[in-house]
Amino acid sequence: MPDAEPSRRLRVGMKLDKYRLVQRLGEGGFAVVFQAHDTIEDRSVALKVPDLSSDSLQQSFDDVQREVRIMASLSHPNVLPLKDARYIDGQFVMVFPLGEESLNDRLSRRMARTASVDYIRQMTAAVAHAHENKVLHRDIKPENFILFPGNQICLTDFGLARNQTRRHRVSASGTLGYIAPEQAMGKPTLRSDVFALGLIAYRMLAGVLPEYPFEPPLPSYAKFRKGLHQDFIDWVRKAIDPTPSKRFRDAVAMNNALKRIRNVITTKSTTAKSTRRSTRTAA
Numbered sequence: 061m062p063d064a065e066p067s068r069r070l071r072v073g074m075k076l077d078k079y080r081l082v083q084r085l086g087e088g089g090f091a092v093v094f095q096a097h098d099t100i101e102d103r104s105v106a107l108k109v110p111d112l113s114s115d116s117l118q119q120s121f122d123d124v125q126r127e128v129r130i131m132a133s134l135s136h137p138n139v140l141p142l143k144d145a146r147y148i149d150g151q152f153v154m155v156f157p158l159g160e161e162s163l164n165d166r167l168s169r170r171m172a173r174t175a176s177v178d179y180i181r182q183m184t185a186a187v188a189h190a191h192e193n194k195v196l197h198r199d200i201k202p203e204n205f206i207l208f209p210g211n212q213i214c215l216t217d218f219g220l221a222r223n224q225t226r227r228h229r230v231s232a233s234g235t236l237g238y239i240a241p242e243q244a245m246g247k248p249t250l251r252s253d254v255f256a257l258g259l260i261a262y263r264m265l266a267g268v269l270p271e272y273p274f275e276p277p278l279p280s281y282a283k284f285r286k287g288l289h290q291d292f293i294d295w296v297r298k299a300i301d302p303t304p305s306k307r308f309r310d311a312v313a314m315n316n317a318l319k320r321i322r323n324v325i326t327t328k329s330t331t332a333k334s335t336r337r338s339t340r341t342a343a
């Protein structure tokens with residue numbers, strides 16, 4: 061394995077092979093993400109550089125390889141496509157299409173209900189695709205959904221994801237906030253991803269995030285349900301039931317249930333031009 065340079069030595073303006081680092085976009089616990097310019101293709105990309113340095117919060121090459129292989133195995137308009145993954149000058153990089161911002165950034169500004177519902181449909185389809193492929197994401201949260209032009213949204217950051225074939229017990233995975241109670245206890249299942257997804261939907265529609273133990277009365281419930289059909293309200297509530305067995309068994313069932321709901325929004329929004337999902341893929 062080549063030597064891994066600590067990613068914090070990377071600087072804006074630096075070149076990694078054909079990629080010139082333009083600006084830092086964000087960082088989670090284990091990686092830095094840069095906007096970069098592909099000087100051969102003359103277009104912008106996002107470069108994710110995992111921190112493989114031996115000090116600080118360590119993640120092993122095995123973890124990064126797992127993340128890469130899981131992302132490479134998925135193909136869906138709402139899952140961020142991995143364009144490339146390799147070492148450049150001893151530095152491991154993952155290359156993705158560049159998005160506009162994360163859903164977390166977007167949530168600081170007002171969002172029309174039709175737009176929220178359209179995003180929720182795409183996000184559910186993305187997690188359903190992962191579950192269909194036996195991939196448990198384990199870190200479903202607004203920071204890990206990236207927005208693209210045409211109201212397209214893509215799921216990314218499979219850094220904590222696992223293939224579902226083996227049982228996994230972990231003490232602290234995911235991020236407090238959107239983490240299901242059983243996952244916080246170290247037992248994440250597909251139903252934990254369902255919970256996190258439901259919680260994001262609630263947060264998008266109510267403007268606030270419910271907190272543990274997620275029992276009624278939920279915060280801003282009146283605002284949450286305003287203009288929504290009862291079937292859709294029930295769909296969100298089923299996803300965020302504190303008892304895992306009462307939720308959808310996985311995002312595939314959750315997605316199928318959503319597709320069966322004929323009317324999601326009951327009141328006509330004056331600004332609402334139907335926000336049909338773009339069929340374009342992020343590439």
Ligand SMILES: Nc1ncnc2c1ncn2[C@@H]1O[C@H](COP(=O)(O)OP(=O)(O)O)[C@@H](O)[C@H]1O
Nearest residue numbers: 086087088089091093106157158159162203217
């Ligand atoms: N393709 C992308 N386009 C634009 N911004 C991105 C992209 N990928 C990631 N980001 C930004 O970088 C942040 C961290 O990326 P992520 O893949 O979640 O890494 P980490 O594993 O460090 O959390 C995201 O929350 C988002 O703000």
Ligand SMILES: [Mg+2]
Nearest residue numbers: 088203204217
């Ligand atoms: Mg992340």
